[in-house]
Ligand SMILES: Cc1ncc(C[n+]2csc(CCOP(=O)(O)OP(=O)(O)O)c2C)c(N)n1
């Protein structure tokens with residue numbers, strides 16, 4: 001069976017399913033028993049009791065650490081950090097404890113923990129409630145990092161995240177929360193570490209994360225209808241582990257690539273993608289890999305400023321054209337490079 | 343409390359009340375955006391505390407900050423323009439409701455990260471200590487912030503260093519949708535700091551003269567360099583946690599009870615005659631309309647300004 005669900009409902013149903021299947025699964029976080037501000041956990045306390053769906057005080061550091069300890073001792077906690085901006089407060093427990101426990105104990109301990117959070121701009125919430133900080137987490141060996149681009153993927157990937165014996169950071173995007181799409185019931189687990197070819201095309205590869213997958217599809221449609229260019233769109237789905245093979249095979253075929261995310265371009269995960277792709281497909285590249293992301297500033301709150309700040313289909317098209325037209329004009333290469341970096 | 347002081351505080355309270363009610367309306371009409379947290383019913387604390395401070399005293403606040411900023415002297419026009427994202431806003435449209443700053447009037451900043459303001463305020467008190475000024479720092483925070491690590495780390499340091507800092511907790515018994523008894527076994531925030539040995543007290547936030555007096559006493563002591571102090575004000579949040587909150591947790595009885603204890607109504611009844619009170623309210627409403635006009639007439643900022651504001655020159 002497959003009905004249309006919002007991203008929020010897909011996550012909600014998957015959590016309920018996991019809690020029903022395995023009583024070691026618990027949910028904890030601020031206001032989770034009341035459903036939270038986006039209603040992602042609505043109804044879980046009523047269905048599974050407030051012992052397993054635990055409201056916590058505003059104590060991100062301790063709550064994340066509690067989840068690590070509970071995971072090491074046999075539970076499967078799904079902890080919610082309401083906005084990824086506050087993951088800063090939980091980083092010590094996540095980075096210094098969760099990520100390293102298995103390694104430092106020589107394999108004795110494991111941390112089957114999911115940290116769910118949401119990021120992204122677009123709701124005029126200002127610089128402390130709109131960030132995309134996933135790149136920090138990918139820099140820490142021991143953490144897995146998952147970024148679903150839609151409701152069905154969220155359901156399938158969350159199943160795998162909960163089943164995983166490692167700490168998995170599950171980064172949702174608030175702009176996707178109320179978009180609907182068909183979601184199978186029950187959702188099949190989608191493996192962590194396998195990319196999804198969303199659209200095939202021969203001329204250029206667009207690797208897009210989370211909300212930018214939809215933007216990449218819009219860009220691809222426009223490139224096709226207005227310029228006759230066929231773009232391949234790939235959603236890595238998981239940043240760590242990364243399915244480099246699927247991405248590299250595509251770039252080997254197309255010879256050109258754009259990597260796109262909502263986070264600030266500089267130091268973003270796009271830099272890692274571009275570096276790995278150029279190492280894997282250097283001989284096949286016809287142009288430097290182009291990066292699309294946000295400018296190097298905090299997220300501004302004023303509507304026209306936030307709109308200008310937020311990368312989307314337009315920026316992807318611009319970057320794709322730089323890659324596609326590489327070498328055709330007589331501008332100096334550094335000028336062309338400057339075109340793509342917003 | 344003299345009538346003159348009461349009138350001044352009532353004026354501040356009406357300016358906050360009318361400002362916030364207007365902001366709620368603008369939010370519904372999609373002219374103010376984002377997460378908006380209002381303090382309707384709690385204006386007495388902002389007025390009685392900030393009304394005794396000088397411009398060079400520092401105030402730090404959190405996500406529910408409009409009242410504190412207004413009471414500290416932030417102009418209504420630029421406040422409204424900031425909330426409407428305009429170039430003429432207090433922060434040039436880059437901060438917004440949760441991140442207001444008016445350095446000129448000593449409103450050193452609101453923050454959207456609960457508890458994040460507490461250590462900053464201690465840092466400000468350290469500056470007055472080391473530069474030997476008599477400036478006092480005040481930090482406003484909610485009962486929810488007390489459970490944050492920053493709170494516990496900061497009160498320990500504050501007690502050790504004995505700096506001129508006044509912690510003002512607005513305890514409305516809720517953090518978002520969850521009541522205090524789900525977050526702590528300690529009901530009174532003033533009891534949380536008891537073992538640290540600094541002076542503390544709890545008053546009703548709707549009893550404006552009581553807040554004024556208790557804070558005034560701490561302020562005089564802090565002026566001569568002593569501290570820290572903690573003033574807990576019991577308040578009530580008459581609107582949702584944020585605008586748009588469905589408020590399923592609401593207790594209608596408490597609501598009725600607190601409506602009767604509204605700080606504006608109480609102070610008017612005890613200290614200000616009706617005619618004067620009505621005139622104050624009308625003036626405040628007119629000022630707010632002027633602020634909305636000012637904001638609407640102001641352009642949005644040019645996106646090109648952002649890049650130049652990431653680093654100080
Ligand atoms: C570190 C952090 N965690 C969570 C949040 C989300 N949040 C915003 S306000 C709030 C409740 C704050 O309660 P309290 O401190 O009592 O202030 P009140 O809203 O009652 O004025 C929460 C959990 C946040 N802003 N910052």
Ligand SMILES: [Mg+2]
Pocket residue numbers: 484485486512513514515516517518
């Ligand atoms: Mg509170």
